[in-house]
Amino acid sequence: MRVNEITETTKITEVPSPFCGIGTDDLSIQVDGESLQVIENGCRINTPNFEQVITDRCPRIKGKDVSLEMAVAEAANLLKDTKQPVIGGCATDVNGMRALMALADKNSAVVDNISFKAAKNNFLALQDSGWMNTTLAEVKNRCDLFVIIGCDPEAFAPRFFERYCWNQASMFLDDTAQREIIYLGQPPKGNGSTSPNGKLATTLACETHDLPEVIAVLRALVKNQRIMTDTVAGISLVDLQALADQLKTANYGVVTWAAGSLDFSQAELTVQMICEMVKDVNAAGVRCSGLPLGGKEGDQTANQVCGWQTGYPARMHFSRGFPEYDPYLYDSQRLLEEGEADALLWVHAFNTQATPPKTNVPTIVVARSGMVFEQEPDVFIPIGTPGIDHAGHAYRMDNVVAIRLKKLRDSGLPSTAEVLNAIEQAL
Amino acid sequence: MLTKLTGGRIYDPTNNMDGQIGDIYIAAGKIIKPPQNAKIDKEYDLKGKVVMAGAIDLHTHIGGGKGNIARMLMPENHRLDVESHTAIKRAGTGHAMPSSFTTGYRYAEMGYTAGFEPAVLPINARQAHMEMGDIPILDKGGYVMLGSDDYLLRMMTANKDQQAINDYVAWTLHAAKGIGIKVVNAGGINAFKFNQRKLDLDENNSHYNVTPREILKSLATAVQELGVKHPLHVHGSNLGVPGNIETTLNSIAGVEGLPMHLTHVQFHSYGTEGDFKFSSGAAQIAESVNKNKNISLDVGQIMFGQTITASGDAQLQYANHKIASPNKWVCMDIECDAGCGLVPFKYRDKNFVNALQWAIGLEIFLLVDDPWRIFLTTDHPNGAPFSSYPHLIRLLMDRSFRNDMLSTIHPEAQKMTTLASIDREYTLSEIAILTRAGAAKITGLVGRGALGIDDFADITVYTENADREKMFSKPDYVFKDGECVVKNGEVIKVTWGTTHIVKPDYDKSVEKNLEKYFSRFMTMKLGNFKMSDDEITEDGRGSITVHPTVRH
Numbered sequence: 001m002r003v004n005e006i007t008e009t010t011k012i013t014e015v016p017s018p019f020c021g022i023g024t025d026d027l028s029i030q031v032d033g034e035s036l037q038v039i040e041n042g043c044r045i046n047t048p049n050f051e052q053v054i055t056d057r058c059p060r061i062k063g064k065d066v067s068l069e070m071a072v073a074e075a076a077n078l079l080k081d082t083k084q085p086v087i088g089g090c091a092t093d094v095n096g097m098r099a100l101m102a103l104a105d106k107n108s109a110v111v112d113n114i115s116f117k118a119a120k121n122n123f124l125a126l127q128d129s130g131w132m133n134t135t136l137a138e139v140k141n142r143c144d145l146f147v148i149i150g151c152d153p154e155a156f157a158p159r160f161f162e163r164y165c166w167n168q169a170s171m172f173l174d175d176t177a178q179r180e181i182i183y184l185g186q187p188p189k190g191n192g193s194t195s196p197n198g199k200l201a202t203t204l205a206c207e208t209h210d211l212p213e214v215i216a217v218l219r220a221l222v223k224n225q226r227i228m229t230d231t232v233a234g235i236s237l238v239d240l241q242a243l244a245d246q247l248k249t250a251n252y253g254v255v256t257w258a259a260g261s262l263d264f265s266q267a268e269l270t271v272q273m274i275c276e277m278v279k280d281v282n283a284a285g286v287r288c289s290g291l292p293l294g295g296k297e298g299d300q301t302a303n304q305v306c307g308w309q310t311g312y313p314a315r316m317h318f319s320r321g322f323p324e325y326d327p328y329l330y331d332s333q334r335l336l337e338e339g340e341a342d343a344l345l346w347v348h349a350f351n352t353q354a355t356p357p358k359t360n361v362p363t364i365v366v367a368r369s370g371m372v373f374e375q376e377p378d379v380f381i382p383i384g385t386p387g388i389d390h391a392g393h394a395y396r397m398d399n400v401v402a403i404r405l406k407k408l409r410d411s412g413l414p415s416t417a418e419v420l421n422a423i424e425q426a427l
Numbered sequence: 428m429l430t431k432l433t434g435g436r437i438y439d440p441t442n443n444m445d446g447q448i449g450d451i452y453i454a455a456g457k458i459i460k461p462p463q464n465a466k467i468d469k470e471y472d473l474k475g476k477v478v479m480a481g482a483i484d485l486h487t488h489i490g491g492g493k494g495n496i497a498r499m500l501m502p503e504n505h506r507l508d509v510e511s512h513t514a515i516k517r518a519g520t521g522h523a524m525p526s527s528f529t530t531g532y533r534y535a536e537m538g539y540t541a542g543f544e545p546a547v548l549p550i551n552a553r554q555a556h557m558e559m560g561d562i563p564i565l566d567k568g569g570y571v572m573l574g575s576d577d578y579l580l581r582m583m584t585a586n587k588d589q590q591a592i593n594d595y596v597a598w599t600l601h602a603a604k605g606i607g608i609k610v611v612n613a614g615g616i617n618a619f620k621f622n623q624r625k626l627d628l629d630e631n632n633s634h635y636n637v638t639p640r641e642i643l644k645s646l647a648t649a650v651q652e653l654g655v656k657h658p659l660h661v662h663g664s665n666l667g668v669p670g671n672i673e674t675t676l677n678s679i680a681g682v683e684g685l686p687m688h689l690t691h692v693q694f695h696s697y698g699t700e701g702d703f704k705f706s707s708g709a710a711q712i713a714e715s716v717n718k719n720k721n722i723s724l725d726v727g728q729i730m731f732g733q734t735i736t737a738s739g740d741a742q743l744q745y746a747n748h749k750i751a752s753p754n755k756w757v758c759m760d761i762e763c764d765a766g767c768g769l770v771p772f773k774y775r776d777k778n779f780v781n782a783l784q785w786a787i788g789l790e791i792f793l794l795v796d797d798p799w800r801i802f803l804t805t806d807h808p809n810g811a812p813f814s815s816y817p818h819l820i821r822l823l824m825d826r827s828f829r830n831d832m833l834s835t836i837h838p839e840a841q842k843m844t845t846l847a848s849i850d851r852e853y854t855l856s857e858i859a860i861l862t863r864a865g866a867a868k869i870t871g872l873v874g875r876g877a878l879g880i881d882d883f884a885d886i887t888v889y890t891e892n893a894d895r896e897k898m899f900s901k902p903d904y905v906f907k908d909g910e911c912v913v914k915n916g917e918v919i920k921v922t923w924g925t926t927h928i929v930k931p932d933y934d935k936s937v938e939k940n941l942e943k944y945f946s947r948f949m950t951m952k953l954g955n956f957k958m959s960d961d962e963i964t965e966d967g968r969g970s971i972t973v974h975p976t977v978r979h
Contacts, residue, residue: 014952025955094557095966105518127502130755130769132745136950137550137762141577142620169947171577171763172634252620282745287622289760304495308527308558311498311505311520321511322518323526325502391965393553400492400761402553404955404962 008032011039016394016403018093018350018387019049021296022136022157022164023396023403031409036388043158052352054411055370056382063376068414068422075379076426078343078362085109085343088332088356089367090306090314091298092349093392093405096416097305100347103424105318110341112332113302113314114354115295118260120327122292123313124268131275132282134254134289135398140164141171143179145250147243148201149274150185150211151258151293154192157397161192172251180250182243184218185211204243206233208263212270218244219277222284247281253288260294293397297350298386300395304402333357349383349416366419384413428468429454430909435473435888438855439480440864441877445856451478453884456908460880473888476903479859480876481540481885483866486660486690486725487807488737489530490544490558490569492551493767496757497524497737497808500769503753504733515921523734523771523808531563532918533814538887538902541566541924542813543870545609545660545690546739548572550762552603552958556926560969564912566875566885566924570660571605572739574642575616577763578944580635589648590934596649597933598941602957606871606927606974607657608650609690611739612664613639616766619742626742628664628677639664640681647685653931654976656871658686658723663695666743670699672708676715684721688869691727691806693788701843703779707787710845713794716801723869724795725802728788728819729781730811735771737808744768763948774811782840786833790844792823793851798860799868817899823853824895871974872927884909923968931976 009032016025020043027050028040034054038047059071066074079085087104090097090113104111113119125131139146146165153160170176181193181201185208193201206214210233217232221244230237247253255278262270274290281288295303302314310316312325328334335341336359344363346356352370356363362378365371369382386392387405392415395402430453437444437451452459488494498505501523508521510529519529534542542562547555547569559567573579573596582592596608614637615626621634628640647659663678665671675695679687689695692712700706716722733752738744741758747770748756757769774781788810795801803820807813822829826849833846841847853861867876874882886906892898901916912920938953945953963969 014954016951016955023950025951098561098966102517105512123499126500126755126757128755130500130751130757132758134760135762137764137948138620138760140950141763141948163950167947171581171948251622285622287620303499304554307495307499308490309517309519309561311524311526312502313499318512318518322509323505323520324509325505393557393962400548400551400554400759401951402551402557403951404553404958 012406012408015408016387016405017046018394018405019297020045020157020159021294021397022160023401024159024163025403029408034409034411036408045158049350050388052370054413057369057413059379059381061379068381071379071381072419072422072426075364075381075423078364078378079107079345079423080427082343084319084335084341085345086332086335086341087111087345087347089114089346089348089354090302091351091354092301092347092416093298093386093394094301094305094402095392096347096349096386096420097301099417099420099424101305101309103420106424106427108318108321110317110319110330110332110335111306111314112330113299114348115260115299116315118294119299119303119313120315121259121262121268121271123327125272125275129272129276131290132278134291135400136164136396138289139254139291140167141173142252143254144173145180145246145253146182147247147253147255148181148183149215149255149257150208151256151261152188153256153293154188154190156258156293158192166196180246184214204235204239206235208261211262212273214240215270215273215277219273219280222247222277222280247288248284248286250286250288253281254291255288256291256293258293291398295395295397295399298394300397300399304395304399336361347416347420349385366416369413381419382413383416383419384411386415389413390415429462429465431467431470432473432478432886432888433470435476435478437478437878438859439878440856440860442879444878451878451886453906453909456884458878458880458882458884471904475891477855477889477891479887480863480878481887481905481907482538482862483541483870483872483876484534484539484804484813485543485802485866485870486545486804487542487813488544488546489542489562490567491547491555493546493737493739493769494524495558496767497735497769498526500755500757501735501771516918521812523812524737527558527561528563531565535564535905535907535913535918536916537816537900538889538905539565540885540905540907541875543567543606544569546570546572546611547603547605548739548761548765549576549599549603550764553962556604556958556963559926560963560966563921564907564918564924566927568606568927570607570609570657571599571603572609572611572765573599574610574613574646575765577617580614580617580632580637583637583641583645584635589645589652592645593649593652594933594937596646597653597931598937600655601930604926604928604958604963606929607655607660608646609660609662610643610646611662611765612666612742613642615639615664615742616740619745619766620760624742624746626664628674628681643678643681644683647682647687651685652978654978655929655931656974656976657869658688660688660690662690662740666694666740667747669697669705671695672698672711675712679715679719679722682721686721689722689724691804691809692724692791693727693729693784693810696787696791703839705780705783706843707783707790709787709790709794712791717796723800725804726788726791727804727806727810729774729784730805730815730818731774731776731781731785732811733773734808734811735769737769739765739767741766741768744770762950776836779837779839782836783843785836786840786844786846789822789829789846790849793849798857799865801861802866802869803861817896820858820899821894821896824858826850826852871929873974925970925972926963927972927974929974929976932978
């Protein structure tokens, strides 16, 4: 398809989405000039994200419209003589992230993905003891027991259950409606987890902050340890024992959690407890896998590209000329609050709500057209969205699959990569 | 621009040059005939220097998801080995699993100009190519992994004919942009998902009732009939298991004369003799390979020190997790396609098993007669990081050095190896075959690995040194497509290599069933699964080189 030949209404099918994190790629979108309408398979997350209209086209310096060249020159000027510049947000496609890394390397900057606070819980567990995980197609075809800890897949991605649990055909399950869905923590708010024949998911209810205790006991039960109590954080031991037994009798149990929903201190230990429990089930002779839920709008993309280019996930820095990683020290929020940073470049190509943190240091924002600021940045460059205004690649939540994003319209907005490459060249 | 390399001693086995003195002329990236009366723009005086084609690593894990998990898993391993950015080089890290830029620079600085990722999962092909797209200087390519994918196993259970399997294999090569086909623990990664913890060569996958032997035969036939030059690239069953020598010998018999490349054979050459029930099967492997001319192999030599094992073989990596050092590891089941496992490991010379593994690898190198069918690898990073190649070359070329090293390893391992009695020392010409001429030939690369007229000017120049490790660590010059990219072992110019692929013909109607399969069972549409060429070329640096296939 040659997009520059589109002059009238065109319907584009099999459109992949970078917004929902689960790699939905069956959207049909009607393109009428610059206007997009999701006509099939939209959802609460994808439809507004695709249909959002372009508002800004013109870069600004201190609120005044300027040319792209002038904005790029000013951005380079603001970054040039800094001692500790910070690149935050880091939410874009693979090529955008490549350009971001090149700029960070040259400018000796900190790179910190917007969702690293959540991702840190997983990375710390990974780097301390590892895990056994699976991906969405395995869930779709094999999973007969789905244990959901402290999160709600439907709230994360509205079509999660429809696509990966209540699929009509499955290679290894006679009837997908027979899958056992068990929530540990808060019950789900929606009905997505209710099976097509009306079977409700089971919930073993507890407060989120009680999950460390509950999971510790569940793991102990999986390991046949004796527990000297009848209830744990309001859940009866009998119910937890039943869950442990189910994990050890399922054909292919899958345990999911969302690092960002475990909103208590040292949540990495809870992630680790979950991952070690999954290993324990396997050691007991039964297959079981983890499935970290999370990573949309370029989160996984940031960690993947940063990973292959530096060896580290996307909270690292080049201050001494080479890559260094510390999941606490290079928190951009902390660096800004404690006066350790002297410039902020904020990059977010997907979400106009994802505004930069408040700061007094010179701020450059390279973000999706339409971002509204409480405090106008020194430089704002509106960019196109990967998967709408230009082609690209984005990673799905399960990290293995990179989806090929399509260009749907010819808006003339530059890509993240074009803008960041230009700033790097101007440095 | 006309460049002349004057008076070097040329080791170019493809063209029967064994150290003869000669001149090489380069124009537009290629080696040309000596021109008549043309003005030489740049001349390099190579008198006394050793000249070879750029080296080619035909089995090195340099791109793809599991390698990136390996990097993320081991931050402490990077801190000891960092590379600062320079005016031309990007910053990066090593050690066991270097970052992409560092991978390219370090390979080039050792005289390598191409590397092939041996485990491209079709569903992860984009990542493999994107990572390799960030590896400077080197040419690259990948072998696409099949054999534990549910689609193939379903076809085999349904007794689809060989033609249908050939079409599927060819279609996958197109979709994932590969130059060859790899099979890893045939059917075993799949069997692990059905909770089979091991799978012998003639053992049925419990769901599909298909054996590894049948999978090997079927895929080896497909590769041959499609006319893909690189033989089926086989990571055998029972990797690392004492006694797996039987499996390996049976696998050789199992393909019934079809071309087959056995990779990291060191890990598949173990007997069960001796007090520790672990012994060398190198002599038996070498005997079989010497006899069966359809078999080629790379060694997967181990070196002592810290590394990480990174494999598609989730089944065996799971079995090995108890020896993880440091004690952290990852296994993944992946997309009804394959899997992977990452287990950090420190090989110790004072450990009996590790010491004997080291000796077994060297025995294989020295006992296989035909240098055109054996290749120099450490299965980077599994046996050791690729940066250990110069040391390995010295072990092969210098018997007294080898025996000095041998005398330092675990004494019981010394007793269990015949290494001390093997006199063979590799010659420069043989090293040029293992790392250039033979590697290009077996991979099916046209115009690489040799220094003939019209070949691409990928050239490495060394200073002769009796210490072969020093010699091969620091080339005087490396030329990539005619441009001088390395001088005195340092990158002086950053270029971008091509991606080598094949595009064998196939019946396009194969997509009818595949489309249904993708819509019903997979998580993406068929049209979104297939990679297009522009995904490799659109960044303005990448390019694609299609090598010919001849249908049988």
